[in-house]
Amino acid sequence: MSSKNSNRINVPEARAAMDKFKMEAASEVGVNLNKGYNGDLTSRQAGSIGGQMVKKMIEAYENGLK
Numbered sequence: 001m002s003s004k005n006s007n008r009i010n011v012p013e014a015r016a017a018m019d020k021f022k023m024e025a026a027s028e029v030g031v032n033l034n035k036g037y038n039g040d041l042t043s044r045q046a047g048s049i050g051g052q053m054v055k056k057m058i059e060a061y062e063n064g065l066k
Contacts, residue, residue, distance in 0.1 A: 026052075028052055029048045
């Protein structure tokens, strides 16, 4: 069974910005995130990083509506 990675960045030029955003979100929730491999993270840690990223994106969108 082959696995297909659906975590692609649609705009390749945005990769650096997304990596920076992810590192900032990780530091805000207290998770040590390394550049490169982070397979040693627990599901809770990875989820907290993703959740923080979504929270910040929603806040940015809502601020843009004002």
